[in-house]
Amino acid sequence: MKYLWRLLPLGFILLLAGCGKQNLSALDPQGPVADIQFDLIKLSLYIMIFVIVVVFAIYLFVIIKYRERPGDTHIPKQVHGNKALEVVWTVIPIILLLFLAIPNVMQTFTLADVDVNEEEDDFVRVVVTAHQFWWEFEYPDYDVVAGQDMYIPTNTKIIIELEASDVIHSFWVPALAGKQDNVPGITNDMWLIAPQEGIYQGKCTELCGEGHWLMDFKVIAVDPDTFDTWASSMARTVDEEEEVNVVSAEGREVFEQNCISCHAISGEGGDLGPNLTNFGERSVIAGFLDWDENDENLENFIRYPTEKKPGNLMQPFPNLADDEMDALIDYLKSLKVLE
Template identity: 55%
Template sequence: MKLWKTALRFLPLSLVVLFLAGCMGETNLTALDPQGPQAEWLFDNMLLSLYVMAFVSIVVFAIFFIILARFRRKPGDDELPKQVHGNTALEITWTVIPIILLTILAVPTITGTFMLADVEPDPEVEEETVTITVTGHQFWWQFDYEDGFTAGNDVYIPVGEKVIFELHASDVMHSFWVPALGGKVDTIPGITNHLWLEASEPGVYKGKCAELCGASHALMDFKVIALERDDYDAWVEGMMEADAEPDTDDILVQQGYELFGADGLGCIGCHAVGGSGTAAGPTLTNFGDRTTIANFLENNDENLEEWIRNPKALKQGNDMPEFPDVTDEEMEALIAYLRSLSVRELDE
């Protein structure tokens, strides 16, 4: 009876966990729907471990209940049951079985560990292997491409190709994790770690910082956007050719550009666009293509204005200064300029 009461006590918690797992699946932030070879290996190895543990649990509980039923004390039992201490056959059995089970787990684990650690370029791919330098900041991600440009928070990769990430941190320890594509690897100040990922299908794969890194750790999200090779090459070309000065006669956009520059609000001092400015904050070269602001807010005009006026109220601990005195006319122009920063049409 006590066993059933304990099970019923934990039933609500189990239902909550199941519900949350379903929610995570809808947002692509789950390791239970692998979309790449690395994630598939991790998922398969996890299932293998569960099968082994289930087998052991079933056998142990079966023996336990058989012993309870068969050898329970009965009225009139005055003698101890037959003792099997020193039974060689039994001792060999319960020693060999765990060794076999551990071997079943060890072989794929060891081979898979070497596979996950292999960050050398894939010789079978005709195109040059994409290598991206990742730097974790409080609380955003910087992606530097070998082609000579920088992206912020959204990282683009080609589909079906091994992409190598060099992981760094600028301030505190972070952890780079894209559950649908692979395991997590820490980014540590002063140390370079490596990771490779591959997306089997085009799509948007959500990532998280998996290491407590400060007040807004929970909001340190990013996206991996996997494109077919031709689309990826077109995006790279767009990022390389992008310029901070708008290619339009729209007066409002031009006014926003002037406000964004050094003679205006000085945004260019922290947010690079194309080859202009510095990357003290997230690069905004393709801001118009992004679906979120600061990794977590829906990218709409209302949220963008609120973010510019008081970013610390929305994301505690970030380093962006406040601009509460920007007039409505200036804000409209600034938003129009930021909306014009686009290098491709992104269908999500």
């Protein structure tokens, strides 16, 4: 029992290992913003290691060299104040702080620079609105609203405007950029560039209520052509959707009877819950549930949404008939354009 506390660091390491598995780490930076931030982390770390090594070296030297030896009764000369030493140990920390401060301040300006030349530069603007407990991604230049998965083209500056509909949340995709708050009534700006295609894990990092721990999202970086295909499919109307996908008419009807007042698909429906256009492409369900073989996760989420995600505002549908549920799930899964 006495030694139980020694297991604490082990638990901490296991916890960090769990984060790593999700690609939720700032220590594997992708793209210029994350690189700049990682370099600043390393700079601080090197300065701190330098200080620790020097301080411990002096400390060890002094306690070994001036230790009390057997039979030694002589008392050293007592010294009060030493101007030279005091100047040295004041000036050195100031120099070290300047080494830290100058690059930090310079890079803060680089990271705050969200300006683009609207005519020349390649960029995509995304308005990210945080809700309890899901994410909305609006692409004003494409007339697209998406939920939970934020598609972006690779090697393109992504200008992000952060907003919140209820309480303060915080947007964080550690592999691509540091976190910034979504504050109701205020728009915060940031930018990022993803150099490689991939799925980057994101998370809300501001305690925003009961379901905060499940407020996950993904940033999905695809090549610019695929992004254009995705964006035009997201802007389809319901009729156009039916031309492209074999859509279950019965499932669409169940959707219209039960879900459409809160969720929109292909431009039709409410905006209280996430937009479900191209739902069949979602990397996970509701931001955190895996697709399973019998679609039990999706069915359980629709029947008992607060059991899966506490505090969630979605109305439960415990009594939806099995055949209606199956038709609804088939309909939702059929909505996709990318493979």
